[in-house]
Amino acid sequence: MLNFLSLIKNEQIKLYTRMGTWSMYIILFAIMLIASLIVVFFGEADEQKYGDDWQAQVTAETEELKEAQEEMEFAAFDSEIAKNEYYLENDIKPHPYDAWQFTLENAGLAMLISLFTIIIAAGIVSNEFKWGTIKLLLIRPISRTKILFSKFVTVLLFSISMQIFLFLISLLIGLIFFGMNGLNPNIVQMGTEGIEEVSVFSEIITQYGLYMVNLIMMATFAFMISTIFRNSAMAIGLAIFLMFTGNTIISFLSDYDWAKYILFANTNLRQYIGDGSPVIDSMTLGFSITVLAVYFVIFLLVSWLSFTRRDVAGN
Amino acid sequence: MDISMELQNVHKTIGKKEIIKGLNFSIRSGEVFGFLGPNGAGKTTTIRMMVGLMKITSGDIKINGISIKDDFKGAIQHVGAIVENPEMYPFMSGWKNLKHYARMIPGITDERIKEVIKLVGLEKAIHEKVGRYSLGMRQRIGIAQALLHNPSILILDEPTNGLDPAGIREIRQYIRNLAEQEKVSVIVSSHLLSEIELMCDRIGIIKNGELVTVEEVNEEQENDQHVTVKLEVNDNAQAMTVLRDQLGLEVSEQQSILMLQIEKNDVPNLVKRMVEENIEVYEVALERSSLEDKFFELIGENTIA
Numbered sequence: 180m181l182n183f184l185s186l187i188k189n190e191q192i193k194l195y196t197r198m199g200t201w202s203m204y205i206i207l208f209a210i211m212l213i214a215s216l217i218v219v220f221f222g223e224a225d226e227q228k229y230g231d232d233w234q235a236q237v238t239a240e241t242e243e244l245k246e247a248q249e250e251m252e253f254a255a256f257d258s259e260i261a262k263n264e265y266y267l268e269n270d271i272k273p274h275p276y277d278a279w280q281f282t283l284e285n286a287g288l289a290m291l292i293s294l295f296t297i298i299i300a301a302g303i304v305s306n307e308f309k310w311g312t313i314k315l316l317l318i319r320p321i322s323r324t325k326i327l328f329s330k331f332v333t334v335l336l337f338s339i340s341m342q343i344f345l346f347l348i349s350l351l352i353g354l355i356f357f358g359m360n361g362l363n364p365n366i367v368q369m370g371t372e373g374i375e376e377v378s379v380f381s382e383i384i385t386q387y388g389l390y391m392v393n394l395i396m397m398a399t400f401a402f403m404i405s406t407i408f409r410n411s412a413m414a415i416g417l418a419i420f421l422m423f424t425g426n427t428i429i430s431f432l433s434d435y436d437w438a439k440y441i442l443f444a445n446t447n448l449r450q451y452i453g454d455g456s457p458v459i460d461s462m463t464l465g466f467s468i469t470v471l472a473v474y475f476v477i478f479l480l481v482s483w484l485s486f487t488r489r490d491v492a493g494n
Numbered sequence: 495m496d497i498s499m500e501l502q503n504v505h506k507t508i509g510k511k512e513i514i515k516g517l518n519f520s521i522r523s524g525e526v527f528g529f530l531g532p533n534g535a536g537k538t539t540t541i542r543m544m545v546g547l548m549k550i551t552s553g554d555i556k557i558n559g560i561s562i563k564d565d566f567k568g569a570i571q572h573v574g575a576i577v578e579n580p581e582m583y584p585f586m587s588g589w590k591n592l593k594h595y596a597r598m599i600p601g602i603t604d605e606r607i608k609e610v611i612k613l614v615g616l617e618k619a620i621h622e623k624v625g626r627y628s629l630g631m632r633q634r635i636g637i638a639q640a641l642l643h644n645p646s647i648l649i650l651d652e653p654t655n656g657l658d659p660a661g662i663r664e665i666r667q668y669i670r671n672l673a674e675q676e677k678v679s680v681i682v683s684s685h686l687l688s689e690i691e692l693m694c695d696r697i698g699i700i701k702n703g704e705l706v707t708v709e710e711v712n713e714e715q716e717n718d719q720h721v722t723v724k725l726e727v728n729d730n731a732q733a734m735t736v737l738r739d740q741l742g743l744e745v746s747e748q749q750s751i752l753m754l755q756i757e758k759n760d761v762p763n764l765v766k767r768m769v770e771e772n773i774e775v776y777e778v779a780l781e782r783s784s785l786e787d788k789f790f791e792l793i794g795e796n797t798i799a
Contacts, residue, residue, distance in 0.1 A: 185597040192594065196586050311581030315639060318545045318575055319598040320567040490548040492508075 182321065186329035187336075194299070194333060203295040207341065208348060211285060215352045218281065237263050237273065262367055265374040271367065274360045278353025279379040283366075285349040286383065289390030292345065293397055293422065296338040300398040301405045301414035303330045304486070308409040313491055323487040327406070331479070334398055342387055385452070393446040396471060397422050399478040400442075406482040433458055445470045496523035498572075498647050498679040499544070504553035506539055506703075513539050515703040516553070521647070521681060526673045528694035528711070529683040530789065536703040537683040538578060541651050544681075545575045557647060571599070574645035576653065580636020584625030588616060588635050591624055592642065599643045610638045614668065630661040637668065648672065648680045654689045666693040687789050699789060723761065725752040725768075726777040733773050741767065 194200050241263040248260070266273050274280075304327070307313040317323060353359070366379045397418050405414035425443030432438035439445075439459045445467040450457045457463075499521040506514035514536050521527045531537050542548040544555055546566050555562045557569040582591045592611070596602040611620050614634040619627065624635060633653060640648055650669070654662045670693055672678045684690040690697070691711060698708040727733045730747060737743045737754060741764065745754045756764065761778070768775050 182600070189594050189597055192590070193583060193586070196583075196590070310583065311579060312583060314547060314577040315581070315595065316598075317547060318570055318573065318577070319595070320571040321598055322567070490508075491542065492548065 183325055183329060186321070186325060187332055190303070190329055190333035191336070194303075194337065200299070200337075203298075203341070204344060207288065207291060207295075207345060210288060210291065211345070211348055211352055214285065214288075215281065215356050218276070219356050233273065234267060237266055241267075261374050265367055271376075274364055274366070275357075277357045277364075278350050278359045279364060279383070280366070281353035281357055282346060282349040283379065283383050283386060285345060286386035286390060288345055289342070289387065289394060292338060292341045293390070293394040294419065295341060296334065296394055296398040297401045297418045297422070298411075298415055299337050300334045300402040301418065302411040303334060303405070304402070304482075305405040305409045305411040305414065308491075309411070317491060324483065327483060327486045331399075331402060331482075334402060335395070338391070338394055338398060342391065346383070346387065389448050389452070392448055392471065393422075396442065396446050396474065399475055403478040403482045403485075407485045429458055436461065439466070440470060442470070442474050497521070498523045498558055499681070500556045501540075501544075502554045502556070504540070504543060504555060505551045506536075506543060506548065507551045513703050514543070514551075517700075517703075517705050519698055519705055519708055521679050523646070523679055524673055524677045525695040526669055526680045526682065526693055528690040528697035529681055529700065530687060530690065530697050531683075531685065531700035533685050535685075535700045537685075537700060538651055539703075540700070541575070541577055541649055541681075541683060544649060545573060545577060546570055547577065571643065572646045573649060574640030574643065574647070575649035575651075576633075576636040576640055577649075577651050579655070580632050580639075582624040582632065582635060582639070585623060587623055588620040588627070588631075588638075591635065592620075592639055595639045596642055602642050606642065606644075610641050613641065614638045629656045630658075630664070633657065633661070633665060637665075641672075646678060648678050650680065650682045652684055653682055654684060654686075662689055669693050720755055721758050721761075722781040723754050723756060723764070724777070724779040724781060725754070725775070726750075727752065727768065728774040728776070732771065733768065736767060736771050736773070737764075 241260055244260050244263070265271070307316055316326060364379055365376045366382060367374060367376050368382070400421070401414045401418035404417050405411055408414065421443070425446070429438060429441060429444045432441070433444075436459065439462050444458050444462070448464065448467060449455050450462075451464040451467070497520045501517045501519055504514055504517040505512065517540060529537055529540070539548065543550050544557075544562070546562050546569075550563055555569075558572050560569040560572075562569040582588075583594070586594070588611075589607075592607050596607055611617055614637050616631065616634050616638065619631055624632070627635065637648075637650070637653075640650070653665050653669070657665065669680050669682065673680050673695075682690050682693065687697075694711050696708055696710055699706045725733065730750060730752060733752060734745050734747070737745045737752070743754050743756060745752050747753070758780070761780070765775065765778060
């Protein structure tokens with residue numbers, strides 16, 4: 180075990196000695212900062228600061244939305260309207276935009292974290308081949324299995340640390356620009372069975388967690404490709420291509436029932452939560468989790484077979 | 495005599511091609527064994543099998559009696575190696591690179607790392623990034639990483655590759671020191687005889703995946719042995735007359751140097767005769783390397799096969 184921990188330490192050092200890794204954190208930080216500035220200058224942050232006569236304000240706003248709904252054919256303000264009606268009915272004063280809200284919205288930046296994690300996962304094995312250091316790595320009294328899994332764990336640790344970074348910095352930037360409505364305020368949002376009131380913290384955890392599913396699947400896929408082909412460009416390209424086209428592929432194939440066994444039909448677990456609806460009607464949350472688990476095990480198994488069984492031949 | 499590594503009928507087939515066709519030889523404890531052959535003869539493939547990077551198709555390799563096939567961890571812990579180029583993480587310092595490898599084997603202290611750095615003479619550059627190292631420094635850090643865990647066998651694949659003559663000389667001295675003082679068995683591979691001849695106790699020649707011969711280097715020449723003598727004198731014509739007529743020897747002339755075959759016993763006498771005849775002798779050289787002839791005979795002049 181001590182052995183395995185020092186392997187992980189080695190991987191961490193190799194990862195964070197390189198400037199490229201830090202630049203990922205810097206890019207993420209910059210994007211959060213830009214997002215906050217956009218909200219500050221162009222956003223609805225100010226508009227939502229309701230005064231004492233908030234009931235009148237909300238009613239007026241609802242009327243506007245209803246008009247817009249009728250004028251424009253494709254406008255969909257149903258959930259907004261429903262939310263406002265909920266506020267009025269239950270006599271809840273809407274919270275102004277705050278750090279929690281900002282953090283919740285930034286959950287979408289997990290896409291960027293997926294991208295970065297794919298890059299790390301695609302390089303962590305293949306770079307050792309590119310640098311030629313794999314030869315020195317594999318002639319130590321340590322099994323190849325341990326070395327491979329120390330690398331996979333490092334990828335997971337990287338993505339988790341990025342998520343934590345995203346969460347904490349979002350909260351911090353949000354706090355500076357928008358302030359905070361208490362430590363764990365409730366927010367009103369569209370749930371599976373109409374409007375519901377949930378704690379913001381649990382909602383943030385849910386959102387981040389759901390993105391994490393997609394992230395881990397794509398990173399594991401990139402990790403597998405990089406182990407098989409020993410080439411990071413190939414792994415990055417393929418994983419990113421599939422990440423962006425996956426949903427399109429599924430929508431083409433959604434008429435066929437077997438499409439539900441495709442990885443991308445299942446990576447978005449948000450389809451079972453809130454106002455989402457499953458890609459294919461017969462799919463359930465349990466089904467998707469099972470499919471994801473099977474893919475995950477297959478990806479790791481293929482990586483493991485490829486890494487432990489094959490010769491390390493010349494370049 | 496103790497055997498530190500033994501190859502038993504080792505075969506390697508890649509696809510349908512048989513790359514290594516049954517190697518049998520052993521390395522004695524504390525000797526420097528040269529592994530010589532033209533490019534593509536199977537040296538690196540053999541070395542990769544010795545350190546477990548490649549699987550052995552059939553046969554076995556035993557390191558201190560432990561099979562690398564059956565007990566990889568048990569066998570490899572006695573081995574330190576550089577396979578092909580000594581590649582390190584270019585973005586980390588020499589020290590960090592060594593620490594990295596040290597963490598993979600329990601019980602390597604910082605003192606040991608410093609000791610190894612001193613041994614290879616890298617104290618000054620150890621905190622610089624390896625990416626900025628010269629080729630010679632990279633060879634040294636490569637040797638350092640191979641020595642960290644006090645291995646009883648050191649495998650160096652083409653350690654002189656790309657080094658200048660001074661660098662080659664330096665490496666040669668390290669290797670001799672290691673073998674003599676630390677009793678490490680060293681296997682060095684090369685495609686150039688001249689680069690490893692002076693550091694090896696024995697040389698095995700490999701060609702097309704087969705071991706052609708294993709030769710002792712620097713064996714004491716018996717006095718009644720025939721040797722080839724090269725003579726450089728001021729007057730070739732006179733010297734040839736003396737050698738042919740008075741000593742009854744066969745002499746040939748190559749690029750104004752006289753070549754002849756005599757018994758080693760007769761060499762002093764020959765020199766004496768020359769001096770008596772007032773011939774000025776610039777150089778008398780015994781060409782003792784039967785190895786070089788053998789190498790060329792076996793491999794052919796063109797080493798790029």
